[in-house]
Amino acid sequence: MKTIYLVRHCQAEGQEPDAPLTAVGIEQAQQLAAFLANKQIEGIISSPFERAYRTISPLADAAALPIKLDERLTERVLLGQNHPDWREMLRQTYEDMDLCYEGGESSRTATNRAVQVVTEVLNSSWKNAVIVSHGNLISLLLKHLDQAVGFEEWEALSNPDVYELSFTDAASSFKRIWMP
Structure with missing residues (x-):
């Protein structure tokens, strides 16, 4: 059996790639x-976004493990500009995985890049690994494993959050193990 701990980053000061963790986020990373x-x-x-790799840095330091940064774990871009109805637009992308707004990425495309990372981990020698990413991409990866996952599960994610993904030759399963 292989286990992947899928981690959503801790509380951050913003959505930009270089947005740092807040003081609370730094405490959360230690926890x-x-x-x-x-x-x-x-x-x-980890995603190369600062809020993601800073989330897992305390564990990496304590375990003396390097953090491999992977662009495929960056946040999914919904559309190329701010839009007042972005939440409804996001909801629709869970129902239509190929829906792609101008300047954005479809759910299917985002899911495929996250699945590539998981597949590489499953094909590695690691029995237990951590993947750190962002809420939308994490929820899409969970949807890949269970089609019942959707917009509501994305809304329910916390910062941080942790899902334990278990893989055997016959099946895969996941469960939320972080309780905010």
């Missing part, structure tokens, strides 16, 4: 490191 300390983590892959 997250303690929470994952006994999981026998062998590998860590």
Whole structure:
């Protein structure tokens, strides 16, 4: 069996790639490191966005593990500009995985890049790994594993959040293990 701990970043000061963690987010990252300390983590892959890799840095430091930054784990861009109805637009992308707004990325395209990372982890020698990313991409990855996941599950995600994904030769399953 292989286990991937899918982690949503801690509280951050914004959505920009270089947005740092807030003071609360820095404390959350320490709590997250303690929470994952006994999981026998062998590998860590993170979005290159600062809020993501800073979320997992305390665990990486404590476990003396490098953090592999992977562009495929960046936040999914819904559309190329701010829009007042972005939440409704996002909801529609869970129903139509190929819906793509101007300047954005479809749910299917975003899901495929996240699945590539998971597949590489499953094909690695690691038995237990951490993948750190962003809310929308995480919810799309969960939807890939269970089609019932949608907009409501995205809304229910916390900062941070942790899902344990378990893979055997016969099946995969996931459960939320972080309780905010």
